[in-house]
Amino acid sequence: MTEQPQIYTERLILRRPRLRDAPRIAALLNNFEVTKNLARVPYPYTINMAVDWLVRQRKEWSPDTITFAVCDPRQGLMGFCGMHREGRDAEIGYWLGEPFWGKGYMTEAAAAVIDWYFTMSSANRMVSGVFYFNAASLAIQEKLGFVRTGIGKRICLAQNTDIDHIETELTRDAFYRALEKL
Template identity: 35%
Template sequence: MGCTMIYNHSEKTIKTDRLILRLFRESDAKKISILCNNYHLYKNTLYLPYPYSIDDALGWIKNHLSNYNDDRMYEFAVTDKETGELYGAIGLSHNKNAHNGEIGYWIGEEYWGNGYATEAAKGMVEFAFTKKKFHKVYARYFTTNTASGRVLEKIGMKQEGILREHVMKDKKYIDLVYYGIINHEV
């Protein structure tokens, strides 16, 4: 996949070439609220509220550690390896029965175009396959968010289908595009 991933179980981190994916801390809440209180980010995500407050961030962070410890969901801050600056988030769900999971991510608008989503997604998929032994990883995005589609293609995922007018966002129906990759395809 073209990315070096180092997983540290005791620190609960994934290191890639330029990034450290780590659990969120309460001290990240202010930066999260600044990054997420952005209409351009909101319109491309399924679940982010808008406007987005510090309380929204704290409520979101509160279950991350228990989700991680219970192997339900791995939700990481996407941070700069050198400076620790928070760029965004990436998550991976874990369906234990099917041995698969969905990745989702967002990067603050001021950091778009630097390849952070692609690098974080590569690291997360490698973590899913090599450390968690998933059979498949999948993702979905709005047809209006072509940048997210390019990220998924760059990490080797293949389009599996389009669910037409599947979700409502801002009182409009939007198509969802599904992508996936199977462990043996990597």
């Protein structure tokens, strides 16, 4: 298995997660404003949880099972963007530490990861979604060509309850049409 690739964008480096990222991840994720939007991240969030998560990140990667640390060359690690399998589909998920919100970083990172995914795989679609209150994440997905497909329930560990979740999907064609307009 070759080493996980790095992706370079105009402002960002997307790279393999490292064990030494744990303190930084804990510092950024131990924030309810971040974790309340995520399905599987508890709150409070500790360095030990970050270490456990990093150990579980497999050394082997595939286009639909991969995690990228989203880094700015000067500010360092700011968050994550990755693909995992959700049933038959690949699902994209992402988060950024609160100090880095509102600067277009995740639109840039997610667009690069999706472009990489569609280049590496023969799939013609992927899925994602947002908790019903997450307007910023929905805005990113709509800019990238995702459309809503329904509403389901998903557990939110930080809020310790099931929450309405807007389900979305993105086709290869819709993504490349959206990319031209970004």
